[in-house]
Amino acid sequence: MRRVTILDDYQRVALASADWSAVGARFDIDVVAEHLDTDALASRLAQSEVVVAMRERAAFPAELFEQLPELRLLVTTGMKNAAIDLDAAAAHGVTVCGTGGEGNGVAELTIGMMIALTRHFAEEDAAVRAGGWQHTIGPGLAGLTLGVLGLGRLGGPVADLANALGMRVIAWDRSITPARAERHGARIVDRDALFRESDLLTLHLPLTESSRGLVGARELAMMKPTAYLINSSRGPIVDEAALLAALRDGRLAGAALDVYDAEPLPSEHPLRTAPNTLLLPHLGYVTTDQYARFYTDAAEDIVAWADGAPVRVV
Incomplete structure (x- = not known):
């Protein structure tokens, strides 16, 4: 048959x-x-x-x-x-x-990752299960600046949800228009300003030759040491080695990742032991x-x- x-x-x-x-x-x-x-x-x-x-x-x-x-x-x-x-x-x-x-799974997951990362959900869950109690602290999202790299079909709804949480939203991509930014309550900034000003930076670009490695050592160095990176788009948009170095050196407060260069993520991959990370198995559309x-x-x-x-x- x-x-x-x-x-x-x-x-x-x-x-x-x-x-x-x-x-x-x-x-x-x-x-x-x-x-x-x-x-x-x-x-x-x-x-x-x-x-x-x-x-x-x-x-x-x-x-x-x-x-x-x-x-x-x-x-x-x-x-x-x-x-x-x-x-x-x-x-x-x-x-x-x-x-x-x-549905709107990617936007919902992205906001969830932001909260889980900044409020240390994974660590606190593990601590409670081990018999412990509160031992971490993190910021609320209201009043923080969310940078949206790619204010399109997926980035737009993330900006909408961030506005509802009281965040300030800034955005950049190569095709952004004032009308689209206004529709999603975002202020347009230039590319470097997006990295410098963001308290949290979320990526929502397709993977193309021009976006591959777009977030590299230079861009990560511009971010605040208190800033967080969220990637629910495609792994290779971020230079993985540069991200690992920034996390291990304490030059970034943390990273929440739903996507990777290789998927499923290899069992011995260094990201599995990287500090201040939330790692999900590509759940954006699941x-x-x-x-x-x-x-x-x-x-x-x-x-x-x-x-x-x-x-x-x-």
């Missing part, structure tokens, strides 16, 4: 998040709960006609398409996926479709409502494609 493979279902919720009955009537459904490296991925997908990829957890470069002669449909959750070589997909006769999204939309649309994409009328083609 024809095969659909659902990749990287870490929480084992893909089949429970949507109605797959119409897909199951035509295909065997293979669910992969663990992350597979390139060789293991090629082996697992060798007989798959359809693959559902969760965001950018699995990369699909040209060399992988060459090893998957049976593949005809690749569904990515969301409508953009930088980990898929679309030219190679087209060259190998693979249709790529996407899905819609739901909500029940988002997964329901992703997998419902993915199932619809598969049925539509099987019927000869693909929808949401990327």
